[in-house]
Amino acid sequence: MGDIVTIFDTTLRDGEQSPGCSMNAKEKLIMAKQLEKLGVDIIEAGFPSSSPGDFESVQQIGHELKGPKVVGLCRAGDDDIDAGVNALKGSFNWGIHTFIATSDLHLKSKLNIDRKTAVEKAVKAVSRAKKHTDHVEFSAEDATRSDPGFLVEIFSEVVKAGATVLNVPDTVGYITPAEFHQLLIRLKNEVYHADNVIFSVHCHNDLGLAVANSLTAVEAGARQVECTINGIGERAGNASLEEIVMALKVRNQHFQVDTNIISEQLFQSSRLLTKLTGTVIQANKAIVGANAFAHEAGIHQAGIIKNALTYEIMKPESVGVSVNQLVLGKHSGRAALNTKINSLGYEVSDTELRNIFKKFKKLADKKKIVYDEDLEVLLMEERSSGVEKYKLVSVNVTSGTETIPTATVILEVDGKRLPAKASLGDGPVDAAFNTIREIVNIPCVLTAFVIKAVTGGTDAQGTVSVSIEWEGIKASGRGSHTDIVVASARSFVNALNRLDLFVQTRLVNEEDHDEIGGI
Ligand code: KIV
Ligand code: ZN
Numbered sequence: 001m002g003d004i005v006t007i008f009d010t011t012l013r014d015g016e017q018s019p020g021c022s023m024n025a026k027e028k029l030i031m032a033k034q035l036e037k038l039g040v041d042i043i044e045a046g047f048p049s050s051s052p053g054d055f056e057s058v059q060q061i062g063h064e065l066k067g068p069k070v071v072g073l074c075r076a077g078d079d080d081i082d083a084g085v086n087a088l089k090g091s092f093n094w095g096i097h098t099f100i101a102t103s104d105l106h107l108k109s110k111l112n113i114d115r116k117t118a119v120e121k122a123v124k125a126v127s128r129a130k131k132h133t134d135h136v137e138f139s140a141e142d143a144t145r146s147d148p149g150f151l152v153e154i155f156s157e158v159v160k161a162g163a164t165v166l167n168v169p170d171t172v173g174y175i176t177p178a179e180f181h182q183l184l185i186r187l188k189n190e191v192y193h194a195d196n197v198i199f200s201v202h203c204h205n206d207l208g209l210a211v212a213n214s215l216t217a218v219e220a221g222a223r224q225v226e227c228t229i230n231g232i233g234e235r236a237g238n239a240s241l242e243e244i245v246m247a248l249k250v251r252n253q254h255f256q257v258d259t260n261i262i263s264e265q266l267f268q269s270s271r272l273l274t275k276l277t278g279t280v281i282q283a284n285k286a287i288v289g290a291n292a293f294a295h296e297a298g299i300h301q302a303g304i305i306k307n308a309l310t311y312e313i314m315k316p317e318s319v320g321v322s323v324n325q326l327v328l329g330k331h332s333g334r335a336a337l338n339t340k341i342n343s344l345g346y347e348v349s350d351t352e353l354r355n356i357f358k359k360f361k362k363l364a365d366k367k368k369i370v371y372d373e374d375l376e377v378l379l380m381e382e383r384s385s386g387v388e389k390y391k392l393v394s395v396n397v398t399s400g401t402e403t404i405p406t407a408t409v410i411l412e413v414d415g416k417r418l419p420a421k422a423s424l425g426d427g428p429v430d431a432a433f434n435t436i437r438e439i440v441n442i443p444c445v446l447t448a449f450v451i452k453a454v455t456g457g458t459d460a461q462g463t464v465s466v467s468i469e470w471e472g473i474k475a476s477g478r479g480s481h482t483d484i485v486v487a488s489a490r491s492f493v494n495a496l497n498r499l500d501l502f503v504q505t506r507l508v509n510e511e512d513h514d515e516i517g518g519i
Contacts, residue, residue: 002256005248006041006224007241008200011273013044013073014238015228020279020467020476024501025057027276030383032061034272038265040068044097048072049083062091069093069135076100076125085132095135098125102154103142119154123161130162137165139202144175148186156192165198165224166191170213173206173236177216184220200224203239205231210239215247218257229273230281230288242266242287250314267320268345275380278478278494280450280465287319330364344372346379356382366482374461377480388497389414390440395489397428407431409489411439429488436492444470444499451484464491468499475499
């Protein structure tokens with residue numbers, strides 16, 4: 001067995017920070033529990049000083065999870081470090097991740113400080129955090145556009161102050177694999193007491209090189225990789241966890257390192273995230289995309305039948321893609337439903353099972369077969385139904401070749417049922433959206449609309465994903481139903497709830513916003 005590479009998951013921080021991927025505290029906790037099941041070593045649960053909502057969410061995750069270490073991101077300043085410590089102290093296993101920019105560009109244009117001040121701030125932040133926890137990670141933001149000599153200097157100083165992990169972020173996804181390899185080797189050779197600390201990397205995907213850069217860094221001796229499920233994150237995203245983990249696993253003889261990840265949980269983790277955030281991944285996405293294990297060409301199919309190894313370098317089951325879909329129908333009972341839910345990797349309470357069973361029966365009456373995906377939709381609906389501002393009570397539409405599409409909608413807003421309202425539109429979905437917009441009085445713009453059948457057949461549930469934008473704030477939402485207009489209305493209301501959450505947890509002051517936007 002080779003060295004273990006620590007998998008540091010930042011889906012709930014860097015990932016969640018990206019437009020359209022916001023989650024509420026309940027959704028973040030659901031995701032954190034799945035990450036625990038997946039076996040990640042460290043979860044970056046959020047940025048405690050960025051908003052009271054993030055503080056509470058980091059606190060809750062830190063106090064509930066017993067497996068992975070939970071860390072919070074803090075800028076190199078007293079208030080940020082204190083917010084991180086206050087959120088996490090009393091947690092089972094926790095640490096602090098602090099950072100400051102090190103490139104001259106960031107120092108001058110963003111922070112307006114010189115290199116000496118940056119070192120002083122970094123050392124002060126690490127020392128302050130170290131008084132409360134043994135695990136202190138320091139990141140040199142924009143490391144790959146920083147003077148390598150200065151990186152050696154600042155990393156050496158923070159090691160002396162007690163940092164245990166040194167993170168080298170490719171913040172803007174700029175470096176190439178060969179350059180990154182060289183940089184890591186130099187840092188490992190020149191930083192003070194380099195053998196006593198862990199080198200970590202955090203790669204963004206602006207040039208599509210995040211995974212390649214992370215892997216080359218492992219070859220150069222990095223023993224922690226920061227990544228996100230489905231590669232979500234700022235702009236083009238972060239390095240994708242599932243791709244890194246499977247590359248290290250499938251090409252184990254080449255890399256000679258292992259991870260603690262239970263790869264059979266990868267697919268479920270990916271699916272859960274798409275359901276919670278409402279963002280879809282492309283069908284040809286490696287490891288978890290819908291086509292990742294689909295063989296279309298006849299010649300490939302023939303090869304696969306004779307010997308799967310001809311065109312498959314890993315088994316679908318190894319990443320949790322189930323090959324035989326066992327199906328339930330309207331005669332299935334509660335016990336069968338529970339067994340099925342468990343086989344999909346979920347555990348539900350008696351109350352959850354009762355509620356899901358009711359919805360399952362309704363769905364089974366409409367569809368002959370209820371597939372795994374249908375069940376997951378029901379499960380997610382049950383789990384993410386929290387206290388939300390807007391609730392769709394009903395939507396009815398008239399449309400056709402001889403009529404102007406009209407939708408009548410009833411909504412509950414803050415628990416109060418409002419009178420029905422009707423509006424026209426270019427089509428039934430447009431009419432439903434117009435009516436909802438008028439009721440909530442938010443003139444948001446629809447920026448994306450994707451409709452997908454969850455399973456095959458004309459009785460399939462449709463899942464609609466939408467993105468909306470209002471006053472520069474973006475949010476996405478998702479809704480499912482056998483009627484696509486209802487699915488669309490649900491997705492729109494879901495997006496409005498996320499928009500509302502985003503507005504409520506908006507950063508407390510604009511200065512903070514500017515700087516956080518630069519991460
Ligand atoms: O991309 C980045 O530089 C970051 C750091 C805060 C680690 O997210
Ligand atoms: Zn980042």
